[in-house]
Amino acid sequence: MERRTVLLSVLLLIGIAGLSAAIAIGVIRSRPEPSETSDSDEKEYDSELCHPLLIAHRGASGYVPEHTLGAYALAASMGSDYLEPDVVMTKDGHIIARHDNELGLTTNVAEHPEFASRYRTQMVDGRQVSGWFTEDFTLAEIKTLRAIERIPEIRPGNTRMDGAFDVPTMQEIIDLTKGLEVSLNRRIGIYPEIKHGTHFQRLGLAMERPLVDLLHKNGYTRPESLIYIQSFEVSNLKELKNMTDLRLIQLFAGNSALPPFDQYVQGTGLTYAQMATPEGLREIATYAYAVGPDKGYIIPRNADQTLGTPTSFVQDAHAAGLKVHPYTFRSENVYLPAEYRSADPSPAALGDAAGEYRAFLAAGIDGLFTDHPDDFANVRGSCD
Numbered sequence: 379m380e381r382r383t384v385l386l387s388v389l390l391l392i393g394i395a396g397l398s399a400a401i402a403i404g405v406i407r408s409r410p411e412p413s414e415t416s417d418s419d420e421k422e423y424d425s426e427l428c429h430p431l432l433i434a435h436r437g438a439s440g441y442v443p444e445h446t447l448g449a450y451a452l453a454a455s456m457g458s459d460y461l462e463p464d465v466v467m468t469k470d471g472h473i474i475a476r477h478d479n480e481l482g483l484t485t486n487v488a489e490h491p492e493f494a495s496r497y498r499t500q501m502v503d504g505r506q507v508s509g510w511f512t513e514d515f516t517l518a519e520i521k522t523l524r525a526i527e528r529i530p531e532i533r534p535g536n537t538r539m540d541g542a543f544d545v546p547t548m549q550e551i552i553d554l555t556k557g558l559e560v561s562l563n564r565r566i567g568i569y570p571e572i573k574h575g576t577h578f579q580r581l582g583l584a585m586e587r588p589l590v591d592l593l594h595k596n597g598y599t600r601p602e603s604l605i606y607i608q609s610f611e612v613s614n615l616k617e618l619k620n621m622t623d624l625r626l627i628q629l630f631a632g633n634s635a636l637p638p639f640d641q642y643v644q645g646t647g648l649t650y651a652q653m654a655t656p657e658g659l660r661e662i663a664t665y666a667y668a669v670g671p672d673k674g675y676i677i678p679r680n681a682d683q684t685l686g687t688p689t690s691f692v693q694d695a696h697a698a699g700l701k702v703h704p705y706t707f708r709s710e711n712v713y714l715p716a717e718y719r720s721a722d723p724s725p726a727a728l729g730d731a732a733g734e735y736r737a738f739l740a741a742g743i744d745g746l747f748t749d750h751p752d753d754f755a756n757v758r759g760s761c762d
Contacts (some may be wrong), residue, residue: 423625424459427565430743431460432746433462433569433746433748434458434748434751436463436477437449437452438453438458440708441536441750443484443525443528443536443543444528445463445477446544447550450554451554453751454562457752458755459745460568461551462568463568464477465572466573467513467581468513469512473585473588474520476512477528478574479574480502480509480511481512481515481520482509484525484528485526486523486526486541493510496514497510498511513583523544526540532710533710534726548592552593566604569608572608575609576640586614586618590621590622590624593607598624599622599623601667605625606624606626607626608629609627609629610630611639613644625668627668628662629705630654630672631650635649635651636650659697663700667701668701669703671691673704676688676743685715685717693742702744703745704743704746704747705747706747706749707734707735707738707748707749709729709731709749710729712725714731718730718734731750731754
């Protein structure tokens with residue numbers, strides 16, 4: 379996809395969505411809420427959407443720098459059912475979309491001499507990280523920064539849009555989504571991930587309650603609302619269960635031997651591998667609606683990087699009453715299983731992503747996270 383065309387298209391989409399936003403807010407807030415549902419009615423959730431669900435990972439981040447209004451708008455135009463923002467907190471308590479609290483990889487903060495003194499090193503989730511951190515910046519300061527491509531060596535074309543977009547707030551993403559619902563004439567959900575929950579709680583910037591309050595204020599209040607809240611931690615999801623009726627999703631780190639960081643801090647000894655057992659999944663079902671595993675929990679790779687034999691993870695999760703939304707599907711060779719890579723040796727070359735999608739669809743998944751929403755939309759086909 380030619381990047382200049384992409385940029386013009388997404389700017390037009392944002393403009394149209396912005397003009398539609400006021401109408402959208404009125405339309406969606408005036409729409410009757412679905413009636414109460416019992417456990418037996420859960421199959422009706424997302425009934426207005428296509429299936430399996432297409433979740434735009436950080437927006438259409440294969441084409442536009444991640445976590446920008448441009449990436450989300452393009453993802454919606456490609457047929458995404460849900461837009462996925464990772465959320466972190468600013469110093470003054472605003473929720474913004476970044477994959478991490480470190481700003482250097484995804485913004486031009488390094489080009490701002492007025493912020494040079496804020497470069498520092500700290501521990502985040504047990505890892506030493508150096509850079510500029512969202513918790514050291516007010517929202518007004520964040521808004522002086524511009525987004526850049528996270529992985530320019532893999533997506534050099536995206537760098538042509540470096541600086542085109544700022545860092546959006548969660549409220550701006552909600553407003554954009556409501557505008558896109560009107561302009562595209564269909565329902566679109568939001569799938570926020572709480573990043574570094576324990577870290578922000580320690581700073582007095584816990585985002586669980588502010589996120590729930592923001593979503594509720596915007597009319598997302600019920601299990602049927604097109605919202606999932608996700609986390610790699612456990613304790614905050616259990617807290618959220620007592621705060622909201624919105625659906626929750628337990629994420630699983632790629633390294634199953636690791637514990638969720640909150641469980642490490644608490645010394646429980648719980649690991650993702652234990653959580654992935656039938657017993658662990660039944661426990662998750664007491665507080666979550668779905669699970670988001672790394673793809674390897676479902677179809678591990680062989681030593682030669684081809685796809686191996688599917689595990690029982692999907693069947694075990696379904697038996698526990700959980701939906702399964704694995705991450706992350708990407709169309710570049712460097713991320714694909716060996717049998718689906720193209721002959722072009724370049725890491726950025728696109729391979730046969732459709733082959734990988736079909737393998738996971740055959741495994742019975744209920745949705746997936748992808749950087750290239752159009753590729754999955756083509757495989758999934760029309761839902762008319």
